[in-house]
Amino acid sequence: MMLVFQERRKSRKAWAPALLAAVIAFSAISFPARSVEAADAAGPKDAKEVEAFVDEFFKRPEVASSLAGSAVVVVGNDKVLLNKGYGYADVESKKPVDPDKTMFRIASISKVFTATAVMQLVEEGKIDLDQDVSPYLKGVTIPNKTGSKLTMRHLLTHTTGFDKTDVLTAPDATRKDYPLEQYIKENLPTIVRKPGAAYRYDNLAFNYQGLIVQNVTGKPFEQVIDDQIFRPLQMTNSDFRMTDKVLENLATGYNQLKEPWPQYQLMPTIAPDGGMFATGTDMSKFMLAQLNGGKLGENRILQENTVKEMQRVQVGIHSEIPNMALGFEMFFQEHFNGETVIGKGGDLEGYHSWMWLLPEQKVGGFVVTNSDASDIREQLFAAFMDHYYPKTEKERPAITLTKAQLAHFEGSYQYLRAPLIYYKVKAEDGYLSVAGPNSTRKLKPVGELLFQDEDGKLGAFKKDEAGNISYFYYLLIDAWCERITPSPNYSDVPRNHPYADDIYTLRDLGGVLNQTSTLFEPDGKTTRAQFAAQIVQLAGITKSHQPSNFADLKAHPYETEIQTLLEIHVLSGTSAQRFEPDRTITREEAAVIIYRLSRFLGFPPIPAKLSGKTSGWAEEAVQFIVGARLYGPEIKSTDEGTDFRSKDPLLKKEAAAILNRFAKLFASSAGI
Template sequence: MYIRSAFPASKIRKSLLALLIATLFNAALFIPPASYATETKVPQGGPSDPKETESFIDGFFNRADIQAKLAGAVIAVVKDDQTLLAKGYGYADAERQIPVDPDKTLFRLASLSKTFTATAVMQLAEQHKVDLDRDIGGYLNGLRIPNNTGAPLTLKQLMTHTSGFDQTEADTDEGAPQDVYPLEAFVKDNLPTVIRKPGEAFRYDNYAYDLLGYIVQNVSAKPFDEIVADHIFTPLGMTDSYLILTPDVQKRLAVPHDGAGEPLAQYATYPNNSPDGGLMSTAADMARFMRAELNGGKLGEASILSAQSIRDMQRLDVSIHPDIPGVGYGFESSFPEYANGQTVIDKAGVSSGFQAQMWLLPERKTGLFIALNSAQQARTIRSQLFKSFMDHYFPKSPIPPQETAPPISQTKDQLRRLEGFYRDLRLPMWHYDVVAQDGGLLVTDSYGTHRLKQIKELLFEDEAGRKAAFKDGGEGKLYFSYNKADSWSEKLPGPKPFSDVPDNHPYARFIYYVQQQGMLGKEDSLAFSPDQPITRAQFVGQLLKLSDIPLSPEPVSFADTAQSPYAAEIQTALALGLVNGTTGDAFEPDRPITRQEAAVILSRALLLGFGSAGAVPLEAALQGETDDWALEGVQTVVARGYYGPEVVPDATGAVDYRSKQPMLRKEAAAMFYRFP
């Protein structure tokens, strides 16, 4: 017997927001932070002196731009089996003026839990209780995972996010502190299907790590949290680390804050001992864990793994290309462009109101850890800290000319097979439009258009030096990875032509994009009718298809949507706060949506976390009439350029968005193509 909410709107919003912020923070293209000069002499070979290390980190947190984003934070720095620094900054509870204590204040570390889960799996492998290359079916106590591929699914593939699951997220993964949701029930309630050959493609996989915890629990015949406590926390002296939120733990947990800096209520993770994201710990404890990871699994006389198992975990060899760091067992590489030629592995974590990241430099015996009790306003602190740390302690050395191989350059015709739309495997609304040129590619995404020059076969580099690569998956499949680190993208099949949309139609690219995305699946037709209005139901249905979130199983709230093919999508949009009714219990699903209504829905989606971590309302110069309730939404959409050729700014940059006119189907296609 367990207690949890079935599909409450607040939980959906929290889970979705955490997922999308995590997705895009871990994934997105980051503009390199400004360089900050330091008067301290740069240490040779990394940090070594505790006072100098503290002075450097203090300088970072004293920067005005960091102070403006900060609620509270803890930092740990280790080197050569020594903790050089474990320090708190800001407040664990600003309202009560309780400062962060690195030894006592607990932070949610979210997906850093995965490193501990992988460690528990490797411990069982060392004991020959599991085989990393064996199909997992024998470890599931009779539970059967549907597999449409005929290929085995192994522990290695679960640990490297290459399961091939159709769903890698649960309906919701956070709830009220008192809610009870056991691991076994969670795994069974959210059972996915293997739809892609395991090992073929990378898609960040929270469910896979919950499944790993379930397997550890089954094989060990003990609750997962007890196994981690007995075999990792206790040997390493991590006396202030927990997987389950108890009343005593909650009292020590830092207060989380949302993107606007407002405090959030504390919450429990689902499942309650979540192997994918339940870890709560201190800076002092995480310093001990990093020291063990950098010392062949040992801390003093204690050993949690052999040196070989540690090396196996830290090898980031599941990658789209050998020249691009990939993922290991519970580790990844989030900011390779800031590594300055060093071997760096890391693990990041984001949950509602918390962020954390751990970086390890195994060859330098150096580790860096940060945790924050804030959300979007602190999302750049991690990347800036890492860049500043690497530039200070491990500055980049110029590569001798003789070590630089000349790039290859293929013709446009040779590269044409790479052209097309690529859809992100984890977040379908994220897409790339790839066009071949002589010697390289033009890639368009939500950040703009990037010119990639070819370096090697299937390997490219943009103007800023960020690498991109393709993988031939066989059977006509192509995968692409560029500026989104938490999953690859797959090339979509070519479009089926509409009788009323010729190739030279000004909206053709947008229209065929929505078709290739599968957004028109409920409107099977040989014609698109580009000049016809799109209905309220169709607009919401197409938007929800882009998000790929689970649809609400709740009964419809609007009486007039019961017979709509988009009833579940409308109900989900209502639960998410994307839409409102019109009058009484009506939604008017078949009424043409106005352009300002569409703008408000899309701007709400942005603020909820759809597609753009940290999105905020924007202002734009408008002409024409827009109702007051829609003004902010229209300005945001116009400022972000979510429109097609029907909108032309005047000489001053002002736009007549024609807010009160019905939105045409071709115009909605352009809006979705530009989003996020």
């Protein structure tokens, strides 16, 4: 299952992105050998040859069978070499994709337009990239626990240090008008990590940029984009507003089952981080301007030096593994084939996009699809790079490090964007063993702080200011992993305890409610409130700011955690007025909560043969738990089926087993 966390936001997938992998599963895809021969000379030059190459790509059975529709653009040497639609903008009516008229949600590629508006204000001297952003926020105060200033450069490079970078909303949570400033004020993050210290994909940061653009110019964000980017580039079919024209020309988005998504509004209504609509034709104009020093024809949107600064690598965990320019990212690095590539990807329900630029070659590409079942971005990009810039294989010789030297890298590393995902790194003779929840890989040292696995994928570590190994970057493309400070053992959970791995892993991931206690009380019972709070804490879900409607939750210690899950329909009350937070939760109740969460994240049902007694309302959920083996050693299976002991109270050790194994299931879906 490939569920993209990446930048999917504004609704359930905004969290499941971080969650499901952003990461991704992109790295786990294999590609069939191309049948079109590599171009004779580096780079696309002839329009007919480019069209033949892309046409053949879309004829691949694995591409054609899943495709709804797509728009593809290739530009090179100040010319549009390809601007073509494939498949259908609407499958039912067989309406073809028209590159001039069919509009798509380009999702997080919107961020590059937001960054461009910011850089225009930098040129005018109205914004300083390295000044504290507080004066630009005009009364919006971001709590800061670090004592270090937050700058516009941090906002542009996903290095804010925010404790939350994504906002979770229910799939049916829409408003006709949700202003950007209100959205910002209702979703204030806290700066918990020194700005600039770590890379973590950050949707909130780009909404802050949009607010700053509004504040500095005194005009609505969308008007600034219209006046300063769309009109000069004659992008007449692009918008940040869902107008009647957009609705008339917008390609229908489809889910994994190829069913149409209902049209949805984003939150905020004008979303600088992902709310833009555009055609392939309009995207070609923006790409040409970026590749021509900020100019298209006689119209200029940026000065040449500004463009160079915008496209320059600003953040990377290692010199050989760059992460961010200003608004641009460096995803899919294994396909760069030695070229300098900057890009931007985007994901929303039903829409997946990727724009890549090779500034030194003055070449770029763009692809967008309108189906969750046909996310072919990386395949096309890989084929494009192999075809036009064939890679010259260079074997990296391993360097010799002793086991004692490698021991400096040992520890657990937690993915900053989704706490459910982590690595455990162990020193071996000549290499590091890197264990994710689903697999273990060998990484050999090939440079200072630089490692390579058996498949040639690079990973790197970073030291903090004190010289200690603090971050690890490997496979997960949109954030670094932070080294976890190990905690002392619980006095009542020896390391040979049958639930020790579940309990201690859960604590390492932040899923234990009282992290400082020396007792775990493994045989104690779990309440409904405690189980809900553990889920929110473990998953790193942004907490709701809304008060609960349940009378028995008022002023409860876990009111906000429970309300958070209520809003996304993972929890429900025991009646219209009551939740009963302090009642012991039964095993089948816990199963229903986990199952609802799994469905929210896109996991399919899993049938299983059950024995014992389970309530009818919980049977499908218990089957999922049993089928996915989300339980500890307390459960045994026989030929008659598995007795989940559904009616029993859930003990703390059993809750740890369910939650830890759910985290492993989640991480395995991300290919980790």
